[in-house]
Amino acid sequence: MRHQPLQCQIGEHCRDKVQREIHCVITHGIAAAEPAIKPERQVRQRPRWKGMPQAAGEQRIIVEMERSGEAAAERDQCDNNEKGSATRKDNISVPKTKVTAKDTAAGATPSKLVPRPKTAAERKARVAKILKLLDEMYPNATCALHHNDPWQLLVATILSAQCTDKRVNEVTPGLFRKYPAVADFAHVSQAELAQDIRSTGFFNNKSKSVIGAAQKILNQFDGQVPKTIEELLTVPGAARKTANVVLGTAYGIASGVVVDTHVQRLSRRLDLTKHAEPVKIEQDLMKVIPKDKWILFSHQIIHHGRALCVARKPKCVECKIDWLCYAKDKNV
């Protein structure tokens, strides 16, 4: 085995480096500069067996490893520092470090090598680790829709349905200059407003919703966007997702978890829910995510869904959550 300094980007990200160190050794043939584990034996060829694919140039290798005393101590220290994880058994155990080169060929950890939590305590510890990693990746995640007050955020959120935040942010500055107050929206004709927001798509429905919301807020809530989810759900165009966005971002009120398309996809990939319907997903998330994290978690997941955990070909090799993620559609 060659020994030379290796800057393995993957290895830098993960505190529990076992999986990634194996990846380094297998794919690069060398250990990282400061390996968390040391090879117990040299890499050796695994004998071919009947039925093995005959792909050209394919190598199947077994690497048997054990953690060095220092790395094990470091991990134990980290485990002890985990907030709320009182006992060692609460933590996710590391899988047996015996993998084939094929398993780690592309870099990310194959789903089958990621241990599933079996008990409620293990599930809770896993979620806590996911939240911590999200904090590391997206410490300042916030709503991408530009706004200056709750009303502007409500309008922007209504316009963002089936539209990118970027496009909405291009439309809203001119819109709010033309209609600076809630009353201005309440009195505009639908045809005119539809033309103003045409580029956001579904402009007829959206213009109806915005005018209806303005009239409702003006007539029943003294021109102020209400601060309870029950009241907000009576406003035209404001379903649970929109209500949660407005309450969480504009007022800092954790009324629920925003479930948009990214949150739907990632919640299932991270095994935080088995459901597909937004209402049920939100109920599951409200059970497993601490309430004081509901607002930030939504923003972080949305950012993660845009940056790395995209719908097709997620960038798992760059994802810090890789070692906790056993999604079937991981890109390994």
Ligand code: SF4
């Ligand atoms: S990018 Fe998504 S699917 Fe891939 S490891 Fe991260 S969370 Fe899992």
